[in-house]
Amino acid sequence: xxxxxxxxxxxxxxxxxxxxxxxxxxxxxxxxxxxxxxxxxxxxxxxxxxxxxxxxxxxxxxxxxxxxxxxxxxxxxxxxxxxxxxxxxxxxxxxxxxxxxxxxxxxxxxxxxxxxxxxxxxxxxxxxxxxxxxxxxxxxxxxxxxxxxxxxxxxxxxxxxxxxxxxxxxxxxxxxxxxxxxxxxxxxxxxxxxxxxxxxxxxxxxxxxxxxxxxxxxxxxxxxxxxxxxxxxxxxxxxxxxxxxxxxxxxxxx
Ligand SMILES: Nc1ncnc2c1ncn2[C@@H]1O[C@H](COP(=O)(O)OP(=O)(O)OP(=O)(O)O)[C@@H](O)[C@H]1O
Ligand SMILES: [Mg+2]
Numbered sequence: 001x002x003x004x005x006x007x008x009x010x011x012x013x014x015x016x017x018x019x020x021x022x023x024x025x026x027x028x029x030x031x032x033x034x035x036x037x038x039x040x041x042x043x044x045x046x047x048x049x050x051x052x053x054x055x056x057x058x059x060x061x062x063x064x065x066x067x068x069x070x071x072x073x074x075x076x077x078x079x080x081x082x083x084x085x086x087x088x089x090x091x092x093x094x095x096x097x098x099x100x101x102x103x104x105x106x107x108x109x110x111x112x113x114x115x116x117x118x119x120x121x122x123x124x125x126x127x128x129x130x131x132x133x134x135x136x137x138x139x140x141x142x143x144x145x146x147x148x149x150x151x152x153x154x155x156x157x158x159x160x161x162x163x164x165x166x167x168x169x170x171x172x173x174x175x176x177x178x179x180x181x182x183x184x185x186x187x188x189x190x191x192x193x194x195x196x197x198x199x200x201x202x203x204x205x206x207x208x209x210x211x212x213x214x215x216x217x218x219x220x221x222x223x224x225x226x227x228x229x230x231x232x233x234x235x236x237x238x239x240x241x242x243x244x245x246x247x248x249x250x251x252x253x254x
Contacts, residue, residue, distance in 0.1 A: 010073035012037045012170050012201045013058060018067035020053060027053050029225035031067070035170070040202045042212040042233070045222035046248055051205045054222065055172050058203065059092040060085065071170065090118055093163030093171040097179045099155040101147040101162070107134065108143040111162045118166070126165070133161040137191050153184025157191055170201040177208060209252060213237060221245045 013035040020028040027050045035041050043051050056062040058069055060076050069076045074088055101110050111130035115121040121129075134140050137157040147155055156176055163171060173192065177185040189211050196202055196215045206212065212219055212233050219236040221229040223244045229236065240246045 009037070010070065011035060012039070012072060013203065014068075014070045015054075015058075016068045018054075018057060018069060019065045020057065020062065021065055027225050028057070028064070031225075031227060033220065033227055033230070035201060035203060037169075038199045038201055039217045040196045040200075040215055041204065041218050041220055042216040043203060043205045043220045043222060044207065044209075044212070044248070046244075049222045050225045051222055052174050055174050055203060055205055058172055059089050059094055061094070086118065090114070090166045091168050091170070093166060093168035095156070095159050095163055095171065095173045095176045097175040099147070099152070099159040101155055101158060103147050105146075106143065107139070107145050107147070107150070107158050110147070110158060111165050114162070115165050130161070130165060133164050134158075136164075136194075137161045138187070151184060152180045153187045156180065156184075156188045160188070160191055160195075164195075170203070171195065173202065173204040173206065175205055175207070177206065207252065209237070209249075221248070223248075 011034040015031045015033045018028050018031040019026065031054060043055065045051055053062055057064050058076065064077055071088065071092060076088060105113065108127060108130050111133055112123070112126035115126040115129065116123055131140065131143060134143055137160055139154060139157055142150060142154065147158070150158065176192070177188050180188065185208070189208060192202070192204070192211065193215055216233045218230055219233050220227050221236065221242070228242050229240065229245050236245070237249065240249055
């Protein structure tokens with residue numbers, strides 16, 4: 001690739017001095033960070049440190065008080081018509097702890113709905129794509145099932161397929177496995193691993209440190225509304241720099 005071209009490519013996600021408060025409580029205290037194209041970032045830190053708030057600001061599920069967040073150079077929190085905001089948002093997939101599938105729609109329809117409604121994709125094309133995505137997450141046989149008929153791990157894999165149906169260049173995950181029974185965690189992490197292997201840009205809030213070790217390019221450790229450490233997983237786990245990060249890892253190991 002031409003170096004001068006690649007150096008001009010904006011980062012996939014860029015946060016600049018992002019601040020947010022709930023009343024008098026400042027929950028994000030000036031976040032500066034970047035996620036490169038194809039990078040997998042694991043965000044960890046103590047409960048209440050601001051991880052969910054941070055990741056929710058990235059697709060504007062939460063407003064910010066000041067600073068800026070861009071996705072491929074587009075200002076997510078700028079003033080724009082609703083249609084434009086929806087278009088930007090559809091480029092950022094989001095998977096939550098709670099799967100939030102539509103209970104009255106089949107698995108196939110859950111996945112095909114947004115491409116049909118938001119992008120105007122023809123139903124046959126959307127269904128075809130949904131079947132391929134179901135195959136990818138190992139659930140091709142569940143297309144006609146309803147969410148209530150699936151296990152938690154299966155529902156979360158459908159939720160991932162649903163997000164992927166919009167073909168987002170970046171995916172956000174907020175503790176996607178923490179509501180699951182232990183035996184279902186692995187199947188969801190395996191899907192996330194395969195996404196990472198295919199080059200998806202990912203921001204993942206997770207306590208799954210095995211996943212962080214195996215898959216993350218970088219770990220961000222957040223404490224009290226600030227990213228106080230960013231490191232490769234090797235460096236973070238073997239030699240955390242801050243006392244707070246050392247304590248966090250020691251607590252996790254217990
Ligand atoms: N809607 C809200 N109104 C008021 N305070 C809030 C709101 N949402 C979050 N907070 C507070 O902001 C802080 C950060 O919350 P956040 O959910 O981002 O933390 P977290 O790091 O994701 O925690 P956890 O690991 O428990 O999920 C907490 O002190 C929380 O109580
Ligand atoms: Mg959270």
